[in-house]
Amino acid sequence: MALLEARAVTVRFGGNVALADVDLTAEAGQVTGLIGPNGAGKTTLFNVVSGLIRPKAGRVLLDGRDVTRLGPAARARRGLGRTFQRLEIFGHLSVRDNLRVAAEFHRDGLPADGILERLGLADIADVRADSVPTGRARLVELGRALAVRPKALLLDEPASGQDEHETGRFGELLTELAADGLAVVLVEHDMRLVMEACDVVHVLDLGRLIASGPPDRIRADAAVLDAYLGAPS
Numbered sequence: 184m185a186l187l188e189a190r191a192v193t194v195r196f197g198g199n200v201a202l203a204d205v206d207l208t209a210e211a212g213q214v215t216g217l218i219g220p221n222g223a224g225k226t227t228l229f230n231v232v233s234g235l236i237r238p239k240a241g242r243v244l245l246d247g248r249d250v251t252r253l254g255p256a257a258r259a260r261r262g263l264g265r266t267f268q269r270l271e272i273f274g275h276l277s278v279r280d281n282l283r284v285a286a287e288f289h290r291d292g293l294p295a296d297g298i299l300e301r302l303g304l305a306d307i308a309d310v311r312a313d314s315v316p317t318g319r320a321r322l323v324e325l326g327r328a329l330a331v332r333p334k335a336l337l338l339d340e341p342a343s344g345q346d347e348h349e350t351g352r353f354g355e356l357l358t359e360l361a362a363d364g365l366a367v368v369l370v371e372h373d374m375r376l377v378m379e380a381c382d383v384v385h386v387l388d389l390g391r392l393i394a395s396g397p398p399d400r401i402r403a404d405a406a407v408l409d410a411y412l413g414a415p416s
């Protein structure tokens with residue numbers, strides 16, 4: 184059984200169909216990629232899974248339980264962690280306090296210092312978050328999501344603003360987190376990160392799932408090349 188499952192999700196914004204009957208599964212112990220061109224519906228699907236958008240149709244299951252009717256906070260308490268495309272950290276708080284605030288939200292939250300150590304942020308624990316460069320701020324946001332002991336972790340373009348070295352290390356971290364048993368779901372335009380870190384990749388285009396499979400197969404899929412990977416940048 185998949186740890187996270189979205190079944191037949193449909194979302195409309197006015198007359199626009201942002202997602203049409205989309206299925207997504209993510210297994211514990213794996214990094215699952217969700218890719219596709221701008222406007223394909225990736226963030227919208229994350230919003231449905233995390234409870235920020237109520238779909239017109241479809242269901243979301245977390246660890247075998249139907250959470251479709253639960254709000255974002257209740258889903259977070261049941262083990263759904265998330266980061267955002269636009270950084271959503273508390274700029275006026277220190278890096279450590281960003282993690283503490285998150286941990287307090289969970290009755291069994293993880294101590295901040297262990298996470299900071301693991302993410303290589305211990306040296307900036309007392310620094311105000313808004314003075315941390317974007318690349319490392321992405322790690323602060325990851326740390327905040329980890330503080331609530333997630334079973335599933337949704338990451339929306341986490342490598343954006345990271346340099347090549349930071350992204351390389353980030354990919355290793357994702358592999359380690361999956362090895363710990365998390366279901367990691369990665370929305371990302373950095374194809375090197377996706378292809379290196381993901382066990383399985385789903386491809387959305389114009390609100391429809393056009394391919395799913397291991398990275399090697401996705402890289403060679405004609406429909407994916409046509410809609411996304413083969414497009415001139």
Ligand SMILES: Nc1ncnc2c1ncn2[C@@H]1O[C@H](COP(=O)(O)OP(=O)(O)OP(=O)(O)O)[C@@H](O)[C@H]1O
Nearest residue numbers: 196199201219220221222223224225226227228268
């Ligand atoms: N709140 C909203 N109101 C109206 N339309 C929206 C809203 N949010 C998203 N959309 C539309 O839904 C579609 C899917 O957008 P979404 O942000 O999910 O795509 P995406 O795949 O995450 O794109 P990107 O890679 O650029 O982040 C787009 O056509 C977008 O314009």
